[in-house]
Amino acid sequence: xxxxxxxxxxxxxxxxxxxxxxxxxxxxxxxGDAEKSVTLLNDIPFGHKFAIxxxxxxxxxxxxxxxxxxxxxxxxxxxxxxxxxxxxxxxRGDWK
Amino acid sequence: xxTNSFKGFPRPDGSIGIRNHVLILPTSVCxxxxxxxxxxxxxxxxxxxxxxxxxxxxxxxRLTEKTLINAAGNPNIGAxxxxxxxxxxxxxxxxxxxxxxxxxxxxCVVIQEEGGTLACQAKGTSIARTYAQELSQQVPVETPxxxxxxxxxxxxxxxxxxxxxNPACGAASDxxxxxxxxxxxxxxxxxxxxEHVLARRAVTPEVGKQLIDLxxxxxxxxxxxxxxxxxxxxxPGNIAGGLTTIEEKSLGCIHKAGESPLHGVLAYADRPxxxxxxxxxxxxxxxxxxxxxxxxGAQVIIFTTGRGSPTGNAISxxxxxxxxxxxxxxxxDHMDIDASPIMRGEASIQAIGAEIFDEIVRVANGKQTKAxxxxxxEFSIYKIAPTx
Numbered sequence: 001x002x003x004x005x006x007x008x009x010x011x012x013x014x015x016x017x018x019x020x021x022x023x024x025x026x027x028x029x030x031x032g033d034a035e036k037s038v039t040l041l042n043d044i045p046f047g048h049k050f051a052i053x054x055x056x057x058x059x060x061x062x063x064x065x066x067x068x069x070x071x072x073x074x075x076x077x078x079x080x081x082x083x084x085x086x087x088x089x090x091x092r093g094d095w096k
Numbered sequence: 097x098x099t100n101s102f103k104g105f106p107r108p109d110g111s112i113g114i115r116n117h118v119l120i121l122p123t124s125v126c127x128x129x130x131x132x133x134x135x136x137x138x139x140x141x142x143x144x145x146x147x148x149x150x151x152x153x154x155x156x157x158r159l160t161e162k163t164l165i166n167a168a169g170n171p172n173i174g175a176x177x178x179x180x181x182x183x184x185x186x187x188x189x190x191x192x193x194x195x196x197x198x199x200x201x202x203x204c205v206v207i208q209e210e211g212g213t214l215a216c217q218a219k220g221t222s223i224a225r226t227y228a229q230e231l232s233q234q235v236p237v238e239t240p241x242x243x244x245x246x247x248x249x250x251x252x253x254x255x256x257x258x259x260x261x262n263p264a265c266g267a268a269s270d271x272x273x274x275x276x277x278x279x280x281x282x283x284x285x286x287x288x289x290x291e292h293v294l295a296r297r298a299v300t301p302e303v304g305k306q307l308i309d310l311x312x313x314x315x316x317x318x319x320x321x322x323x324x325x326x327x328x329x330x331x332p333g334n335i336a337g338g339l340t341t342i343e344e345k346s347l348g349c350i351h352k353a354g355e356s357p358l359h360g361v362l363a364y365a366d367r368p369x370x371x372x373x374x375x376x377x378x379x380x381x382x383x384x385x386x387x388x389x390x391x392x393g394a395q396v397i398i399f400t401t402g403r404g405s406p407t408g409n410a411i412s413x414x415x416x417x418x419x420x421x422x423x424x425x426x427x428x429d430h431m432d433i434d435a436s437p438i439m440r441g442e443a444s445i446q447a448i449g450a451e452i453f454d455e456i457v458r459v460a461n462g463k464q465t466k467a468x469x470x471x472x473x474e475f476s477i478y479k480i481a482p483t484x
Contacts, residue, residue: 003441006259016255016338018439047255047338047402047420064258066293068344081340088341090288091318091325 005029007052009065014049014081042080049081061086100275102460103236104243105174108199112243113171114395114460116234117142117411118227120177120220121168123191124149124184130213131179134220140228144410144475149186156481161186163365163477166391168195170411174234175201175227177220182208201227242276244460245368247394248352251382254337254402258348260419260438260445261400266354267449268398268456273356278371280389281353284314285329285380289343290350298358306361310377329380333403352400364478365391382407383476396459398452406430408472413465415455430466
């Protein structure tokens with residue numbers, strides 16, 4: 001399998017595209033030693049992320065084995081994950 | 097070429113430089129033009145950008161002065177000509193006296209004393225010329241690589257930074273530390289979301305707590321302005337490059353620190369007290385961050401970039417590393433190391449880390465970095481309060 005995306009940690013719920021990918025394309029990656037394939041629901045620019053599992057509304061998004069923020073909408077596996085559906089939980093002037 | 101030594105310039109305080117500059121140091125913004133004009137006329141002289149040095153209060157004034165003094169104390173500087181206006185808060189004679197503690201030749205010229213910029217420039221140029229000629233006769237000596245203090249920076253990050261360039265940087269840092277050297281990581285804002293991961297590697301619980309407290313107070317400062325860090329961090333370029341939140345950016349940034357244990361947390365412009373990995377409090381703004389680490393004694397800087405930053409530093413050479421293949425090609429006039437083979441699976445992180453380490457040794461032995469050859473001499477002092 002020629003991988004076109006990378007998953008850093010077993011706990012991650014997103015992968016990062018190593019090349020620009022198109023909607024409906026198969027994203028191929030390794031999670032540890034296991035091969036994994038995900039059908040993309042959006043175009044994913046180079047270096048951008050997509051979900052490899054469903055993430056519920058306000059669910060934590062995991063990359064590097066740590067939370068990188070939470071979902072602001074329910075996210076399906078294969079969807080583009082970025083500022084339109086994830087928010088930071090740090091340095092929030094709008095939170096007490 | 098031995099990878100465990102470099103030809104360095106010993107200084108009276110025992111530190112060893114990899115360059116041999118005469119520093120023309122303006123103590124305030126009003127003295128900057130004269131300092132620049134002197135530096136332009138003397139081969140081997142450099143000057144610093146200083147936009148401050150007057151009408152500052154308390155800790156902010158002290159921080160500017162400490163940065164100026166410690167920058168002058170950097171081992172890459174062989175001699176100093178301090179230039180002042182004469183009435184500024186950062187009094188030139190006092191600053192010059194403090195720099196003398198490093199043992200290197202220091203002189204001071206004051207615009208109001210000399211009767212104007214032209215006379216001051218003439219006197220300063222004559223002194224700088226004497227220093228430059230003396231330094232030109234200094235023969236560098238074989239020095240173990242353990243004497244290097246490495247500053248690590250990232251700027252214009254995208255997701256290739258966290259995936260490839262920063263881990264390779266971390267591998268190089270670990271190599272230096274295993275040989276007895278010192279590495280400094282900064283940009284406090286870019287620990288937010290990852291501080292607990294780095295704190296786990298602290299050599300004592302106290303050091304771990306210092307790091308957590310540092311990050312918390314940075315976050316509170318942003319909130320107390322009524323502002324959201326999301327307004328400035330990540331930057332538009334980070335976001336276009338795929339980084340979504342400060343947490344994601346920070347988790348990528350800390351990979352520059354490799355696996356080495358964390359020895360301590362430094363205030364801005366302070367010097368590490370022993371070898372190993374250190375964290376320095378600084379903003380995420382690259383020039384201010386690098387200037388702080390150079391004041392902390394770093395002779396060389398490695399700088400990872402995804403979007404492509406050309407910046408250098410006035411005192412210490414900056415080695416640019418990118419793992420973004422478009423940037424490696426488009427900005428090849430600025431990129432010293434292409435780490436994009438990691439992204440294509442053509443090279444391991446360790447292999448590129450070794451390439452970075454070899455480049456650090458070459459630069460320590462005199463090789464100019466691209467930023468150096470192109471004359472990038474950015475320098476800027478971190479400000480912690482408004483001017484009054």
